[in-house]
Amino acid sequence: MTPTEIKETLDREFPGSVIDNEELAESQIELKPDQWLEIATYLKNDPGLNFDQLECVTGIDTGEDGPLQSRYNFHSMEHRHKIEVVISLDRNNPKVASIEQVWRVGDWFERETYDMFGIIYEGHRDLRRILCPEDWEGWPLRKDYEAQETYHGIVVPKIKEEEWE
């Protein structure tokens, strides 16, 4: 199926869940967060779609006033088609359903996105930081991130832009 056909299928099965976003590429689909778990299960189990491989989960910070996005890349081994799902979340309360129990590989992907962007994956059975230490402060890949200057008594002086030049 082409991405447009997949988009039409999703719109038919889950009316109102697909958001039209002109900025996205043809293979990208923006979805509303509320029905995400059902849609994900459908993406995996429907014989016509059969997305058996979750290639990546990552986050995007669209900037100061923009939303945080949780993005998923799916691939079907059988049909050889791919899509990218984009879910925009409120940056003050970024919560979305976890698909860790649909695709098991989502476990670590979601933990990494949680670690870097602070997106809460609801229903994840083990949502801990995966790369940063557990007592790390802040979400490093957010645009408004301020690096902490001490960590367990290790003082790390900040190097300012002027000193560098």
Place this chain on the structure above:
Amino acid sequence: MGVLEHKFQDNVVVASMDKLIGWARSTSPWFFQFGLACCAIEMMATAASRHDLMRIGMIPRSSPRQADVMIVAGTVTMKMGLRVKKLYEQMADPKYVISMGSCATSGGPYWQHGYHVLKGVDIVVPVDVYVPGCPPRPEALIEGLLKLQEKIQAERPLTRKSV
């Protein structure tokens, strides 16, 4: 050793204890494998057959208890920094540290924007020799190790230091 030299039969060596200990320590500094990033590849190459660290008496060890030298080869993150310190504390005296490469020495390419990188391993452990490079070639590392051997040889462990 002046007047005592050549006074005895074969198999008797006259030397000061300081020198003997320095000689023993400097010629077999077993090193603690501490590959943290790409520098580890060069460290492995140094230990492998072409450069053959065994020539200068160095054998890689996997446990801090058996090692004399810790070669910190690679980027030390804040998370790892605490562990580096803990492992250094587990090593038996006398112990030495070599900071290999730009990252371990100063943070390297993460100097400005690496939020998670320790800007130099000397913040958490005392460093004896710094080897510059990104990563240093095996020849550079061997140069650093020879410098360390000189340093160990020059130590006077039994001489009471005047305070």
